[in-house]
Amino acid sequence: MSATSATRSLKPRLRTKMGMGLATVGLLVGTVGASVVVAGPAQAACASDARKADFWSSWAEAHTEDCSYWSNSYAQHGSRSIWSGWYSAWSRASADSGVSTSHSAKNVFS
Secondary structure, eight states, rough: OHHHHHHHHEEOOOOOOHHHHHHHHHHHHHHHHOOOOOOOOOTTTTTTTEEEEEOOOOOEEEETTTTOOEEEEEEEEEEEEEOOBBBBEEEEEOOOOOOOOOOEEEEEEO
């Protein structure tokens, strides 16, 4: 086997490994992005927002202790969806319908 043919046979394997690595990084970033903490500038000092929505379940939780804000949490997973209602200290909603590709979670502050 010549050096040129050995180099050619490595290129497809290297591309496959690089593609798998990029796909893994994309999956990790997407998973972390689904549970990122989000709050508006005025709420950042006294309100927190945590969410997770994936194939297995969905949940959302908001905390507004020592603030004049109210929060309402929402979780949807498959055919189940739940709004927590408006609460002044914290709100939480969770939904689980087994395994589902349809899912979302959010918190609303007022």
